[in-house]
Amino acid sequence: MVLGAAAALYVIAGSLATPDPYAGLRSLAHGEMAKLRPAPAGAGTPPVAFRGPDGAPVRLSDFRGKVLVVNLWATWCAPCVKEMPTLAKLQQAYAGKPVQVIALSQDSPRDADKARAFIARNPPLAFYQDAAFAMAPAAKPQIQGFPTTLIFDAQGHERAYLEGPADWSSPEARAVIESALGH
Numbered sequence: 309m310v311l312g313a314a315a316a317l318y319v320i321a322g323s324l325a326t327p328d329p330y331a332g333l334r335s336l337a338h339g340e341m342a343k344l345r346p347a348p349a350g351a352g353t354p355p356v357a358f359r360g361p362d363g364a365p366v367r368l369s370d371f372r373g374k375v376l377v378v379n380l381w382a383t384w385c386a387p388c389v390k391e392m393p394t395l396a397k398l399q400q401a402y403a404g405k406p407v408q409v410i411a412l413s414q415d416s417p418r419d420a421d422k423a424r425a426f427i428a429r430n431p432p433l434a435f436y437q438d439a440a441f442a443m444a445p446a447a448k449p450q451i452q453g454f455p456t457t458l459i460f461d462a463q464g465h466e467r468a469y470l471e472g473p474a475d476w477s478s479p480e481a482r483a484v485i486e487s488a489l490g491h
Contacts, residue, residue, distance in 0.1 A: 333468050333487060340478040347448070347458075347466035354446035358412060361434040369464060374406040375488045376460040377476070380443060380451055382414040383423050387473035388455040396430040397477035398485070403432070406462060407485060409476075413437045414444070414454060461488050 337344040353368035353376075360366035368376060379395055381388035392411065399409040411430075415423040417439045427435045438444075444451035447458060452471065459468045467488050474481065 333484070336480065336484050336487060339480040340475045341470065341480040341484055343472050343474070344468050344470045344484060346468055351448040351466035353460060353464045353466070354443060354448075356438075356440075356442035356446045358436055358438040358440075358443065360436060366436070368410075368460065371408050371410075372464050373462050374408045375462055375485060376458070377407065377409045377485070378443075378458040378460065379409065379411050379455055380414055380438070380457075381411060381455045383419060383426055384415070385454045389426070391455055391473040391476065392426070392430050392433070394474070394476040394478075394481075396433050398481060399432050401477070401482065402485065405489075407489070409433060410436050412443060413439075414441060415439070459484065459488055461490075 333344065333346050355367065355369070357365040357367050368378065377395070377398065379388075379391070381392065383389065395409050395411055399407070411427060411433050413420070413423040413427070413436065415437065417437075420437055420439065423437065424435045427433050444456075447456075447469075448466065449469070455473055457470045457474070457476075458466055459470075461467050468484065
């Protein structure tokens with residue numbers, strides 16, 4: 309009798325539980341987005357500064373109101389180089405919409421010109437540099453390798469991350485962005 313009552317309470321409590329805010333994202337983890345993982349609960353934009361296209365310091369929080377696709381990459385990373393044109397296509401597909409692709413170079417300052425030239429070959433992407441290598445350890449979870457892409461919603465909450473390369477021009481990637489936009 310006690311066991312039956314406990315089971316009933318468990319079922320009732322489960323039905324009253326808060327819905328999983330990442331359930332939709334989990335359903336999108338297939339095809340090119342198979343490695344997509346929900347962000348840890350409560351993860352926001354890391355408070356680190358990096359260099360923007362004009363060389364001035366910028367933070368991810370400066371982009372509030374936009375869905376951010378933050379890709380940590382380097383010119384010495386072959387999968388990063390291969391992936392970059394697909395990130396450019398993603399940015400083109402969302403031109404005029406509140407979506408910003410931030411290709412954040414992890415190249416050293418001595419290689420900044422090489423990285424800047426590479427980004428220039430992938431318009432409409434702009435050159436952002438994290439020469440202090442501050443973003444990788446500040447991200448939640450900490451970034452272990454490149455490329456790694458973080459997805460933030462317009463309120464600055466990290467929604468998901470993907471370790472490794474992906475085709476960001478794929479229909480699966482667009483579904484992830486649409487989800488982050490709330491569509």
